[in-house]
Amino acid sequence: MKKAGACDLKTCFLCQFSIPEWIAAVGDHKQHLSYKKNETIFQEGSPVKGIYFLYDGKVKVHKQWGAEKELIVRFAQKGDILGHRGLGSGERLYTVSATALEDTTVCYTDLAFFEASLKVNPKLTLKLMQFYADELQEAERKMRNLVHMDVKSRLADALLDISRLHNDVQFTISRQDLASFAGTTYETIYRNLQEFIQEKLIAVDGKSITILQEKKLKKYITL
Amino acid sequence: MKKAGACDLKTCFLCQFSIPEWIAAVGDHKQHLSYKKNETIFQEGSPVKGIYFLYDGKVKVHKQWGAEKELIVRFAQKGDILGHRGLGSGERLYTVSATALEDTTVCYTDLAFFEASLKVNPKLTLKLMQFYADELQEAERKMRNLVHMDVKSRLADALLDISRLHNDVQFTISRQDLASFAGTTYETIYRNLQEFIQEKLIAVDGKSITILQEKKLKKYITL
DNA sequence: GATTTAATATGATTTAGATCATATTTTTGT
DNA sequence: ACAAAAATATGATCTAAATCATATTAAATC
Numbered sequence: 001m002k003k004a005g006a007c008d009l010k011t012c013f014l015c016q017f018s019i020p021e022w023i024a025a026v027g028d029h030k031q032h033l034s035y036k037k038n039e040t041i042f043q044e045g046s047p048v049k050g051i052y053f054l055y056d057g058k059v060k061v062h063k064q065w066g067a068e069k070e071l072i073v074r075f076a077q078k079g080d081i082l083g084h085r086g087l088g089s090g091e092r093l094y095t096v097s098a099t100a101l102e103d104t105t106v107c108y109t110d111l112a113f114f115e116a117s118l119k120v121n122p123k124l125t126l127k128l129m130q131f132y133a134d135e136l137q138e139a140e141r142k143m144r145n146l147v148h149m150d151v152k153s154r155l156a157d158a159l160l161d162i163s164r165l166h167n168d169v170q171f172t173i174s175r176q177d178l179a180s181f182a183g184t185t186y187e188t189i190y191r192n193l194q195e196f197i198q199e200k201l202i203a204v205d206g207k208s209i210t211i212l213q214e215k216k217l218k219k220y221i222t223l
Numbered sequence: 224m225k226k227a228g229a230c231d232l233k234t235c236f237l238c239q240f241s242i243p244e245w246i247a248a249v250g251d252h253k254q255h256l257s258y259k260k261n262e263t264i265f266q267e268g269s270p271v272k273g274i275y276f277l278y279d280g281k282v283k284v285h286k287q288w289g290a291e292k293e294l295i296v297r298f299a300q301k302g303d304i305l306g307h308r309g310l311g312s313g314e315r316l317y318t319v320s321a322t323a324l325e326d327t328t329v330c331y332t333d334l335a336f337f338e339a340s341l342k343v344n345p346k347l348t349l350k351l352m353q354f355y356a357d358e359l360q361e362a363e364r365k366m367r368n369l370v371h372m373d374v375k376s377r378l379a380d381a382l383l384d385i386s387r388l389h390n391d392v393q394f395t396i397s398r399q400d401l402a403s404f405a406g407t408t409y410e411t412i413y414r415n416l417q418e419f420i421q422e423k424l425i426a427v428d429g430k431s432i433t434i435l436q437e438k439k440l441k442k443y444i445t446l
Numbered sequence: 447g448a449t450t451t452a453a454t455a456t457g458a459t460t461t462a463g464a465t466c467a468t469a470t471t472t473t474t475g476t
Numbered sequence: 477a478c479a480a481a482a483a484t485a486t487g488a489t490c491t492a493a494a495t496c497a498t499a500t501t502a503a504a505t506c
Contacts, residue, residue: 063363065371073363085363088356095360118349125348126341132355133311137318139362140286140296140308146369147406148288151463175484183370188463190485206472207483374493398454411493413455429502430453 007032007107012053013081013131014109017124018117026117031108041082041098041106048086048094050110054078057104060177061096072181073139075101075165082106084128101177142183149221151184155192156220158182159202159211169211230255230330235276236304236354237332240347241340249340254331264305264321264329271309271317273333277301280327283400284319295404296362298324298388305329307351324400365406372444374407378415379443381405382425382434392434 009015009027018026032055035041041052044064054076061074061082073096076082085095092111109117118125145154158181162171179189193209196202201217203210211217232238232250241249255278258264264275267287277299284297284305296319299305308318315334332340341348368377381404385394402412416432419425424440426433434440 063367065367069371071367071370073366085356085360087353088360089353090357090360095363118352119345122342122345122348125345125352129341129348129352129355130310130312132352132359133308134313136355136359136362137308137311137313139359139366140318143296143362143366143369143406144286144288144294146366147294148292174482176482183366185464186484187465187486191463194486399452408494409454410456410495414493417456 007055007105011055011079012107013079013128014051014053014107014114014117014124016079017127018121019123022117022120025113026109029109029113032105033108034103034105035100037100037102037104039100039104041100041104042094044094044097046094048083048092048111050108051084051086051114052082052098053107053109054080054082055105055107057106058101059098059104059106060101061098062180063096070180071183072177074135075162075181077165081128081131084132086111145221146183151182151188152192152195153220154182154184155189155196156217159196159209160214160217160221163211163214169214171209172207173209174207230278230328234278234302235330236302236351237274237276237330237337237340237347239302240350241344242346245340245343248336249332252332252336255328256331257326257328258323260323260325260327262323262327264323264327265317267317267320269317271306271315271334273331274307274309274337275305275321276330276332277303277305278328278330280329281324282321282327283324284321285403286319293403294406295400297358298385298404300388304351304354307355309334368444369406374405374411375415375418376443377405377407378412378419379440382419382432383437383440383444386434386437392437394432395430396432397430 007030009023009030015023015026035057041059056078059076059080059082060072061076062070062072064070076098082098083094086092118128145157149157155178158178162173162181163169175189175193176186178193179186182189193202193204196217197204199216201211201213203212230253232246232253238246238249258280264282265271267285279301282299282303282305283295284299285293285295287293299321305321306317309315341351368380372380378401381401385396385404386392398412398416399409401416402409405412416425416427419440420427422439424434424436426435
């Protein structure tokens with residue numbers, strides 16, 4: 001991690017929903033950090049010192065299980081807030097880790113300043129609350145999927161989800177990350193990807209996946 | 224569902240975090256409703272008209288899957304807010320159902336009034352945001368458990384969770400609800416309960432479950 | 447208080463998906 | 477450019493837990 005150049009003070013969650021008068025203060029307090037591919041931005045279990053906003057790059061937000069296993073709860077991208085789970089009422093420890101999937105630039109704000117921002121900008125608090133509501137809905141939908149859908153359907157859901165996120169039918173992701181996101185193992189993902197390829201619903205070239213028939217993929221998730 | 228007597232304007236989430244000057248308005252706008260055991264308070268997929276606060280009784284918050292299957296995401300009790308997932312930025316549809324587990328009284332507020340309350344009471348918005356953060360953390364922890372822990376451990380976690388909620392080592396719950404909460408089937412819960420009984424970690428009498436050895440149960444969840 | 451309906455109990459069978467094992471290819475660090 | 481480490485590929489095996497089947501008991505409902 002090293003310090004990086006200034007962001008545009010327009011892109012991130014904090015700047016977008018702060019009143020114009022506050023933006024200058026944001027500029028003063030923000031730090032700009034950059035992380036290389038695979039670098040850890042923050043670690044599950046360590047104390048929350050501040051909040052991050054993703055300025056450029058891709059980040060996975062994940063929970064560890066022992067040394068080997070993990071669950072990816074979210075992929076974050078430009079503008080997204082990171083570390084906000086630490087704002088709960090419990091101990092101030094990160095409950096997830098964030099790891100750069102490619103070279104990444106983030107803006108960072110310490111907790112005190114972010115909490116001051118919430119006080120000064122009711123709209124920010126409201127938007128953040130809404131954002132939480134959305135994430136909670138999504139987390140609960142995923143929980144239900146884990147319990148009631150089979151792996152193939154969860155993989156279809158994961159692929160569509162990632163495609164939506166990238167706003168592109170083509171994207172790049174490792175099989176292992178796909179497995180951790182769909183809540184299963186590498187081998188099972190490998191096999192189910194093969195099936196989707198056979199069925200011509202997707203095409204794969206190395207780590208690049210292209211969704212060919214979105215409609216048919218969608219059918220898997222409501223069955 | 225029928226109208227019930229007035230609440231004390233102190234217990235619920237809304238009253239607790241509103242400024243004193245607002246409480247009168249709350250009293251004017253609140254409706255008090257009561258539901259019989261097994262009655263639906265609101266249904267997944269139907270439009271969000273308002274927010275509920277549980278005044279008395281027990282409620283399960285659950286997601287349906289087809290006609291037969293469900294997942295219980297939360298048990299709510301006195302003071303708890305219900306329906307708040309509807310505050311997200313998407314369509315205003317309930318993403319979960321709420322069903323009374325026993326005779327229950329709730330306070331109800333339409334969405335417009337609740338949103339006005341958020342505007343008037345920054346503290347309420349902040350507390351609600353914190354509440355979301357906590358729920359999100361818990362939902363993600365549960366997701367990880369579903370993916371990485373076996374049923375016996377998830378059952379241990381569920382029992383401890385419910386005990387914590389009731390603030391009592393003894394509580395009452397149907398096997399089916401326990402299964403839907405732990406993300407498994409009735410039969411599997413039945414068998415694992417038997418094992419816990421054999422191991423003398425719990426005692427069961429009809430629908431009443433008593434946790435005998437909390438420590439040993441806890442060991443299951445960090446293994 | 448009888449009848450329907452729902453919840454509990456428990457064994458037998460099946461299966462999806464995890465785990466193991468190992469070869470090959472691709473990346474990455476030096 | 478080369479060695480070491482990751483990621484991918486793919487078959488074989490194993491197992492936890494779902495599903496099925498069928499009593500029995502308890503709880504609602506008329």
